[in-house]
Amino acid sequence: MNTVAKGPEFVVSRAEGVWLWDQYGDRYLDGTASLWYCNVGHGRTEIADAVHRQISTLDAYTVYGDFANAPAIELSERLAAHAPVDDPRVILTCGGGESIDTAAKLARGYWAALGQPERQHLISRTGGYHGLNGFGTSIIGMDRFREGYGRLVEETSVVPYDSAEALEAEILRVGAHRVAAFFAEPVIGAGGVFLPPEGYFAEISRICRKYGVLFIVDSVICGFARMGNWFGIERFGVSPDMIVFAKGVSSGYLPLGGVVVDGRVADPFWNQEGNPFLHGTTYAGHPTACAAAMANMDILEREDLFTVSREVERHLDSALRGLESHPLVAEVRSGVGVMGAVELTEEALTERGITTAEVFAETRARGVIVRPVPKALLVSPPLVVTWEQIDHLTSTLAGALDAVMERH
Known part of the structure; x- marks a missing residue:
């Protein structure tokens, strides 16, 4: 509450498929299906x-x-x-x-x-x-x-x-x-x-x-x-x-x-x-x-999203694994279900003073929503996400990690 009171709120104005728009009309990839729940995507008539x-x-x-x-x-x-x-x-x-x-x-x-x-x-x-x-x-x-x-x-x-x-x-x-x-x-x-x-x-x-x-x-x-x-x-x-x-x-x-x-x-x-x-x-x-x-x-x-999700699971796992070599990343956990975690190193969290909230903010500023927990960034996109969108999610997260690393 204290954090929100200090700055402008992020107001979600509308959503369609895997995309969100804020109050200014800027678009974001919903990399968390809101709070893990929007499995079929937004805006289903x-x-x-x-x-x-x-x-x-x-x-x-x-x-x-x-x-x-x-x-x-x-x-x-x-x-x-x-x-x-x-x-x-x-x-x-x-x-x-x-x-x-x-x-x-x-x-x-x-x-x-x-x-x-x-x-x-x-x-x-x-x-x-x-x-x-x-x-x-x-x-x-x-x-x-x-x-x-x-x-x-x-x-x-x-x-x-x-x-x-x-x-x-x-x-x-x-x-x-x-x-x-x-x-x-x-x-x-x-x-x-x-x-x-x-x-x-x-x-x-x-x-x-x-x-x-x-x-x-x-x-x-x-x-x-x-x-x-x-x-x-x-x-x-x-x-x-x-x-x-x-x-x-x-x-x-x-x-x-x-x-x-x-x-x-x-x-x-x-x-x-x-x-x-x-x-x-x-x-x-x-x-x-x-x-x-x-x-x-x-x-x-x-739409047989049961079969689709197994395919999305494999592609998401492969894409997230590409972040394992990043200097700030200690571990990637994925491969069972359409969900994954990118955990930061103890050196990044303690010696460098980097927070997952900072990475989250940088990722959102670049147009992708992920979820920060104390040591990791979590992803769980809607099951209707495409391969191209998964690659956009992971490349944007990689860019955010790079930008945060440069600041520290």
């Missing part, structure tokens, strides 16, 4: 038309209790049909943070319904980002997002993102009889684009089954073709107990998220009396948001 049709018929109405609406039912059935989860049920929310809180409460509630209320402990991973609501802030794998807020949700812990052995050791330390769930992103996104080691998910899935711990996949960033499939986790051949989704489900055209729940986890609430899940949000199952999501999913299927 099909989605706008679907929104108009729905909002003209039924704008919104609650789905509490036995209330429902046709778009929410249709979307839930469509999501369930694609989910790598046994006998899936769907809970709709308004976004990723709400979905994480929903999944965490459901996990604890599930064990309480089974007569094991002591199973409340939640385990997550270093670098993991799970939104900034109550539970999300409490299990996030980056300390800076928790500092200054006092006591948050307790009975949580974090393990190294790349070690299945560390997860098992933590379950044993806490006591399996006290652990409710383990949260993991298929690829860590906002925490810096960290890819899982070979065989990691198969092993953590085995560990969770061994100790009865619910395995919750956070696919908010990785879903809806960003990793070449519907929910990202399919890439690793495992079936979780819950999948949290948002962002790409509607490509951000309207706020929407949710949780896909394994039938076994849903059973105590669906099929046994006395276990109401007393949780929900005002706009969950919003019919107009659901209509936007279905139009978005139509585009994903019609």
Whole structure:
């Protein structure tokens, strides 16, 4: 807030495809699909038309209790049909943070319904980002997002993102009889684009089954073709107990998220009396948001952006690898999904005093938007990006790195 107060705001006035225009009419390549979500690109009239049709018929109405609406039912059935989860049920929310809180409460509630209320402990991973609501802030794998807020949700812990052995050791330390769930992103996104080691998910899935711990996949960033499939986790051949989704489900055209729940986890609430899940949000199952999501999913299927994204993934990986030889670059992380990270060297960050915010500002001044995190610049363009646009993105970032290096 202090930074924004000191200078002019960057006002996005319109967008089309992979391009943005500011209040002065200057054009920028959207190298981050806004906040990781605009998978099908900006300005899709099909989605706008679907929104108009729905909002003209039924704008919104609650789905509490036995209330429902046709778009929410249709979307839930469509999501369930694609989910790598046994006998899936769907809970709709308004976004990723709400979905994480929903999944965490459901996990604890599930064990309480089974007569094991002591199973409340939640385990997550270093670098993991799970939104900034109550539970999300409490299990996030980056300390800076928790500092200054006092006591948050307790009975949580974090393990190294790349070690299945560390997860098992933590379950044993806490006591399996006290652990409710383990949260993991298929690829860590906002925490810096960290890819899982070979065989990691198969092993953590085995560990969770061994100790009865619910395995919750956070696919908010990785879903809806960003990793070449519907929910990202399919890439690793495992079936979780819950999948949290948002962002790409509607490509951000309207706020929407949710949780896909394994039938076994849903059973105590669906099929046994006395276990109401007393949780929900005002706009969950919003019919107009659901209509936007279905139009978005139509585009994903019609244009086969699942196959396209695998091709984009390879070209983006190749283009980003060209930055590995730059003197300011320590590492490039990419190659699984349409996302990547260019991490700066410790020498650049400490001895030279270069910040990723400075590189970000220089890149934006040259007409490309990337996302700065403390040590790296992240990219995650819309899936409709062309090879030429990818090359423009990476060459512009290289030029920005050169310009910053010259100043230091």
